[in-house]
Amino acid sequence: MNKLIKNISFIIGIFICLGFVLVKNEEVFFEYPEYWPKPVYNFSKLSMTEEEFQLGRHLFYDPLLSRDETISCASCHLQATGFTHVDHDLSHGIEGRIGTRNSISIMNLAWNTSFMWDGGVNHIEVQSLAPISSENEMDSSLATIVEKLNKSEKYNSLFENAYRDSIVTGQKILLALTQFVVMLNTYNSKYDKYIRSEIGGEFTEQENSGLNVFRNNCASCHKEPLFSSTDFKNNGLNIDSTLNDFGRMRVTKKPQDSLKFKVPTLRNIQFTQPYMHDGRFETLQEVINHYTSDVQHGPTLANELQEQITLTHKEKVDLLVFLRTLTDQEFLYNKRFSYPRETPTN
Amino acid sequence: MDKKVLSLIALFALTIITVAQNNPIITAPIQNQTGITGRHYIQGNSTPIEDGVLANVQSVDYSEEWVYITATGIPAYITGPFLDGNPSLAQNQNAIYKLPLTPIENTGTPTATNGGNIGIFINGVSLFDYRDGVAWNNNTMSLCGGPPGGNPPCPGGPNGNQDWNRDAIPAEMGGFDCNKAHPAMGNYHHHQNPSAFNLDLIIVSNICETYPADGLYVIDTESHSPLIGFAYDGFPIYGAYGFANADGTGGIVKMNSSYELPGATTRLNGPDVNNTYFEGYFREDYNYVSHPEEFYLDEHNGRFAITPEYPEGIYAYYATVDENHNSAYPYAVGPTFYGNVVATKVNTINEDTTNYDSSLGIESFDESNLNLVIYPNPAQDFIAIQSNMVPENLKLELINDLGQVILTNQILQGSTLSIMEIHTLYDGIYFLRVSKQNNSKTYKIIIKK
Numbered sequence: 010m011n012k013l014i015k016n017i018s019f020i021i022g023i024f025i026c027l028g029f030v031l032v033k034n035e036e037v038f039f040e041y042p043e044y045w046p047k048p049v050y051n052f053s054k055l056s057m058t059e060e061e062f063q064l065g066r067h068l069f070y071d072p073l074l075s076r077d078e079t080i081s082c083a084s085c086h087l088q089a090t091g092f093t094h095v096d097h098d099l100s101h102g103i104e105g106r107i108g109t110r111n112s113i114s115i116m117n118l119a120w121n122t123s124f125m126w127d128g129g130v131n132h133i134e135v136q137s138l139a140p141i142s143s144e145n146e147m148d149s150s151l152a153t154i155v156e157k158l159n160k161s162e163k164y165n166s167l168f169e170n171a172y173r174d175s176i177v178t179g180q181k182i183l184l185a186l187t188q189f190v191v192m193l194n195t196y197n198s199k200y201d202k203y204i205r206s207e208i209g210g211e212f213t214e215q216e217n218s219g220l221n222v223f224r225n226n227c228a229s230c231h232k233e234p235l236f237s238s239t240d241f242k243n244n245g246l247n248i249d250s251t252l253n254d255f256g257r258m259r260v261t262k263k264p265q266d267s268l269k270f271k272v273p274t275l276r277n278i279q280f281t282q283p284y285m286h287d288g289r290f291e292t293l294q295e296v297i298n299h300y301t302s303d304v305q306h307g308p309t310l311a312n313e314l315q316e317q318i319t320l321t322h323k324e325k326v327d328l329l330v331f332l333r334t335l336t337d338q339e340f341l342y343n344k345r346f347s348y349p350r351e352t353p354t355n
Numbered sequence: 356m357d358k359k360v361l362s363l364i365a366l367f368a369l370t371i372i373t374v375a376q377n378n379p380i381i382t383a384p385i386q387n388q389t390g391i392t393g394r395h396y397i398q399g400n401s402t403p404i405e406d407g408v409l410a411n412v413q414s415v416d417y418s419e420e421w422v423y424i425t426a427t428g429i430p431a432y433i434t435g436p437f438l439d440g441n442p443s444l445a446q447n448q449n450a451i452y453k454l455p456l457t458p459i460e461n462t463g464t465p466t467a468t469n470g471g472n473i474g475i476f477i478n479g480v481s482l483f484d485y486r487d488g489v490a491w492n493n494n495t496m497s498l499c500g501g502p503p504g505g506n507p508p509c510p511g512g513p514n515g516n517q518d519w520n521r522d523a524i525p526a527e528m529g530g531f532d533c534n535k536a537h538p539a540m541g542n543y544h545h546h547q548n549p550s551a552f553n554l555d556l557i558i559v560s561n562i563c564e565t566y567p568a569d570g571l572y573v574i575d576t577e578s579h580s581p582l583i584g585f586a587y588d589g590f591p592i593y594g595a596y597g598f599a600n601a602d603g604t605g606g607i608v609k610m611n612s613s614y615e616l617p618g619a620t621t622r623l624n625g626p627d628v629n630n631t632y633f634e635g636y637f638r639e640d641y642n643y644v645s646h647p648e649e650f651y652l653d654e655h656n657g658r659f660a661i662t663p664e665y666p667e668g669i670y671a672y673y674a675t676v677d678e679n680h681n682s683a684y685p686y687a688v689g690p691t692f693y694g695n696v697v698a699t700k701v702n703t704i705n706e707d708t709t710n711y712d713s714s715l716g717i718e719s720f721d722e723s724n725l726n727l728v729i730y731p732n733p734a735q736d737f738i739a740i741q742s743n744m745v746p747e748n749l750k751l752e753l754i755n756d757l758g759q760v761i762l763t764n765q766i767l768q769g770s771t772l773s774i775m776e777i778h779t780l781y782d783g784i785y786f787l788r789v790s791k792q793n794n795s796k797t798y799k800i801i802i803k804k
Contacts, residue, residue, distance in 0.1 A: 089400035096565065215779060280400060292736075294804065323781055326804065330779050342397075342404065350442075 034058035034171070037188075039119070042196050042205070045234055048119035050133055055188050060171040063349065065189025067167060068182060070348050073157055075103050075147035082140070082186075083348070085112040089341050091277035092116065092193060098288030102146040109145075109252050111288030114281050116195050116274055116340075122239045126270045126286040129260045137186045151179040158182070195276050195340035196234075203334065204234070212334070219331025222324045226300075229313050230272050236335065237274035241266065242311040245304030249287055256286070267309050279336045293332060297325055378456055379591060379664040380422050383477045383582050385431075385769040386713040387411040389748055393429035395444060396532075396566045398436040408447045411769045412479040416708035417456065423704050424452045426479025428543055430534070431769040433568040437537045439530030441502075446541030448481070454698045458589030460670065465655065465691035466588075470513065472544070472700070473688055474592060476571060476584035478769040480536070481544035482592070484689045485638050487527055490517035493624045519625040519637040524682050526636065528560060533568035535682070547682035548595055548674035549583065550574055551772075557679035569772030572744040574680055575726055577607055581744050582664050583674060584687075588694030592672040592687055593662060595680070601649045601668070603661035610658075610673035612683045613651045614641040641684050655693040656685045670694070725749070729787060733803040738775045738787065742766055747791060751775065753800070754786040761785075777802055 037059050039052065055061065068074065072081045085100045086092040092115035094100060100112045110126055124130040130139055140146040141154065158164040158177040165175040172181055200220075202210025212220070232238050241257045248254075248268065257266035270286045284290040290299065300318050304310070320328065340346075393410045394403040410431040416423045428448035435444065452475050474482035489501040490509050498521070499509035509515050523546050530537050533552055536545040549571040553563035572581050572594055580594025599605025616634045625639075626632045634640050643654050652658050657672040665671075670693055675683040726743045740751055745766045751773055753762040761780070766773040785800045 087399035089397055095399060280402070322804070326779070326781055333778070341400070 034060045037062050037192065039192070039194075041194060042201070042234070044204075045196070046120065049122055050119040050191060052119075052191075054134065054184055055191070056171070056184075057188070058171065060167075061185050061188040062192060064164075064167045064171045065185035065187070066346075066349050067164075068186050069189050073161075074141060074149060074154055076149040076153070077103050079103050080147060082137070085140075085146075086115050088343075088346050090114075090280040091195075091341065093281050095280070095282055098283050100146070102143070103148055106145045106148075108143070109254055110286050111283055113271070113273060114277070115190055115193055116276055117235055118193065119191050120235050121237075123271070127257045127260050128241060128271060133191065134183050134187045137183060151182065154182060155179050193340075193346060195337040197339045198276065198337040199334040200331075201234070201337070213330075215327050215330050216334055218324075219327035219329070219334075222320065222328045223331050226318050226320070227275075227328075230311065231275050235274060236276050238272045240272055241269035242272055242313075243268040243307065243309040244270070244300075245306070245310050245314050246285060246289070246299070247303075247305055249289070252287060254287065265309060268307065269309060275332065276335050277337060277341060279333050280341065293329055294325075297328065301325075378417075378422075379582055380454060380456060380585055380589065381415055381417050381711050382713070383591075383664070384412040384415050384424050384426075384713075385478045385746055386415060386711075387413060388714055388768065391431055391748075391767050393427070393431075393445065394433045395435040396433060396568075398438065401565055401567075403433045410478070410767070412477070415711040415713070416704060417711060418706050418708045420456055421706075422454050422456055423701070423708060424454065424475065424479065426450055426452065426475065428479055428481055430476075430478050430480050430543070430571070431767040432534050432570055432772075433566070434534065434536070434538075434543055435532050436566060437530045437532060438562070439527065441530050441537055443538040443541055445538050445543035448542060450479075451701050451704065452479075452698060453701045453704075454585055454587075455589040458670075458694045459697075460693060461588070461695045465693070466696045467691050468689040471539075472542075472587070473692075474584055474586040474698075476545065476549060476592075477582065478571060480549075480571075481542055482584055482586070482687060483523075483539075483544045483546050485522050485524065485546060485684060485686055486520050487523035487546075488513060489521040489526065491519035491521075491625050491637065493518070496626070519622060519639055521636060522638045522640075522684065524684070524686060525633075531560065531562070533560075533563040533566055534570040545571075545687075547686040548574075548676050548680075550594075550680070555676075555680040557681065559681055567772075567774065569741070569770050571769065571771070573726075573741065573771050574676070575743050576609070578726075578743075579607060579663050580673075582662070585698075586672055586688045586692060586694075587696050587698035588692045589698060590657065590670050590672060590694050591662070591664070592674060594674055595676045597650070597662065597671075597673060598660060599650050601658060601660035605649075608650045609678075610675060611646075611648075611651045612656060612675040612685060613644055613646055613653065614684050615644050616640055617642050635684070638684065638690065653693075655691050656688060657693055725789075727789065727798075729798055729800065733801040734777060735802070735804050737777060738800060740764075740766060740773045740775070740787070740789070742771050744771060745769070749773075750788075750790045752788040752790070753777075753780075754788060754797075756784055760788075 037057050069082045072078045074081060080103055085094045087094060093112045098111055100108045113126055118133055124136045130136045141149055155177050164177060168177050169175040199210055203212050230238055230242060255267050257269040282291055284296050290296050301320050304314050387409050391410050393406040393408050396403050408427050408429050410429045413425045428450060429445055468484035470486055470488055472481045473484050489498050492499040492509055498506045500506055509517055535547055535552060536543060550573060551563055551568060551570040552560045554573055571583055574595050580596045582591050583594050584592040586592060595609060596607050597610050599608040620628050628634050657670055659668060659670045661668045662671055672688045674687045677683045728741045730739055745768055747768050749766040751764045752760045755761050762775055764773050764775050780802050782803050787798045787800050788795050
């Protein structure tokens, strides 16, 4: 082989390499305030690319996931309300079927060690299997969805973009959904700006007073900065005799877990009504009144609630005012998380 | 030229201006004097989003024959959401509507109303007629037309004539917001009486429970409804109530449509009447039945009568409602116009015009004209202050027992309602001061949480 040809193949080789560089997917970064704890989720299975995120976003908003293609994840998890629903207490599935619980909000999931109100799922990457296969929710199966998506040109191309392979597999679906939901992070509320001493975070006297009430009465379970904890607690609700939902005990079969439910985050709580696992309270006023005067004492009641919480009228009002500072408008209206429109509209 | 002639010319010019300035088509449009912008709800959130687009009418200019109303088509009341899958939002129309100063009766064959704009409201929002573009195709025995992606097109396309045209009011009920309106490709419009759903005597849509809004005016059964808009023939449109008799006597009554459903069971070249295609589903289901009483309207849904703005009498359309205050066909104008349809949308004004400065016409505060309703009292979560119609902003101030102003708000011009959130307030006695310029009135409010 003469030298010229060698050089030419070398140059072509360089171009091929450059080509690979050029089609490399765009990286997405998992960002959070540096003073927060480290996320507990291990990101190693995710590709952390924009393409995988967008694929997950399409799946999240696609009713194709349900058996009769009428509801999507977003049917119960609406962005503007912290990715939960607001118009009824118990969640609705296909054909008007009604589940037994109020959909839980989807925010800052990378800090969660378990999922669902009873912790019935312990890994985010398989969490979506539960609503997909639940008879009262989407009533479908991963295999059915794989089959449907493989017939779709749109998804073949989205999978090709994300994984360099247009073949749809169950694992890729679950990972793409995970890549989307794990990015739904909220840390720009007025409270967060207050903590960071940023512009827009100046608390009023009343908000400060409410924060004190919160720290003295609520923060031992709803721990800052995530306003949740990984624990399950019985918060003293009367059992609803039509649902007979014993919470965590359904999963562990241990009597000491009876009536315990996940401690939910209070972020964006102004918009996540109705409240509690069965959506029994419409307003935060009712929630606070429950804690101050209606807690039912039983063998599994949370230690934190053994002694009655007493709040004056002023303290209640201030607490409610403080809770509104947990609203993060930038998150609730972030266009990156909204329905993926083909062409942007405004 | 001598001084006398000059004065005469000046006097003559002044007369024209004065006459023009008394013409309601120039004075009635609600001009945005305070820079208020539109707001809209998105599904799932009861807190509206502020838009950057100015609401109401931007300017009114007139020549000897025409008035030019420049408007965004965005109302002061909160729009959306549109829960029938309509992906559109109310968007800036950047429109200039050219309407005649002197409308003229059409003595020939009446002109049928058309799809799209057939008039504008005094806040610059579009008026459409009954139709939604969907019709019956008897060859395929199915519906045709409407938004792309839905039904197949009708024979002859959107401009073809069909025997059975769908009525938008029942058919698109699920997609109207609390103001009874929705957008078509960004053009926000009412097909019907622009009062909020939750103010009807029987409530046919629950949209206002989650996404409250207030519409253009509130029906007051004891006074003549306001002038709410103009049709494309230049004749005015009033709300639902007027004088019983055309000469202004007989008290205030509801203006009635003369269109009735005859109780048919079949349709010639159309589907039989059934649960899907119920009577009233198509506008051709209605028959015009003439009545002797003057509060029954003619086949265009109007009549010649005295009104507060036209003491000499005028031909006017009315936004008709039934006894429950639900919208009644033909809803506002139609199915044909009374006058010569000469109004158009123009891109520029191509003649000399005079601008009408609406701030000259501001009336002083008169509480009896406002019909203020303040509720609930005692209040727990919010205080709603409702008026029947507000042409200029009304200032609202909540004052505590120390005399300090602790909350302020406004009822925006072109809307009727203000909701004061009181989550920061403690139980007690407060005072609400309502004012316009230097006049005010104060009401006692109790907050009990």
